[in-house]
Amino acid sequence: MTLHTRIQQHFADSIATKQKALTLLQDPILAAATLVFDTVQQGGKILSCGNGGSAGDAQHFSSEMLNRFEQERRGLPAIALTTDTSTLTSIANDYSYERVFSRQIEALGRKGDVLLAISTSGNSTNVNRAIDAAHECGMQVIALSGKAGGSMKDLLQAGDVELRVPAESTARIQETHLLLIHCICDLVDQMLLTEG
């Protein structure tokens, strides 16, 4: 395969993954956006977490909430649990890396808040412990995952929303996660502008 062919293959695979996700995920995307809208309208906030590229996605989402997406609107309450290195390193050092998100949720999470949990494999223990911690404090969960859903899928409860991208490649799943996040932001903006 030439390097040009590799580029073409990346684009073709990314487009195909997004096309499959569109077929499967329209209703859950709308459900996720409705959950975010209802949460912020009722005074709740969105906490977000993930590892590596998904940590970037968690922050991308929270910055679009706190500042804005494409429409002029009020800032919306969101906190990425991936940004405070003092907190992350102290929890990892004193307890374990598995608890870096769940311990923050124990401190910050309130009934009526939502956790946006992002893992391409569904098998990141710290993200899955965050889901358990969120449920413990009465939060609902929006899970962005991929592959076969991993152990994350078995943790989800009624009222949660699973957006599982139908792909095996971490990169393709991440690219589609960002599209899902932008869809959610746009739908929330539309709901705020028409109903809020």
Ligand SMILES: O=C(CO)[C@@H](O)[C@H](O)[C@H](O)[C@H](O)COP(=O)(O)O
């Ligand atoms: O961005 C990438 C790969 O594209 C990596 O940084 C990737 O996010 C990391 O390996 C993560 O630790 C993977 O975790 P997860 O998506 O399986 O939860």
Ligand SMILES: [Zn+2]
């Ligand atoms: Zn990546």
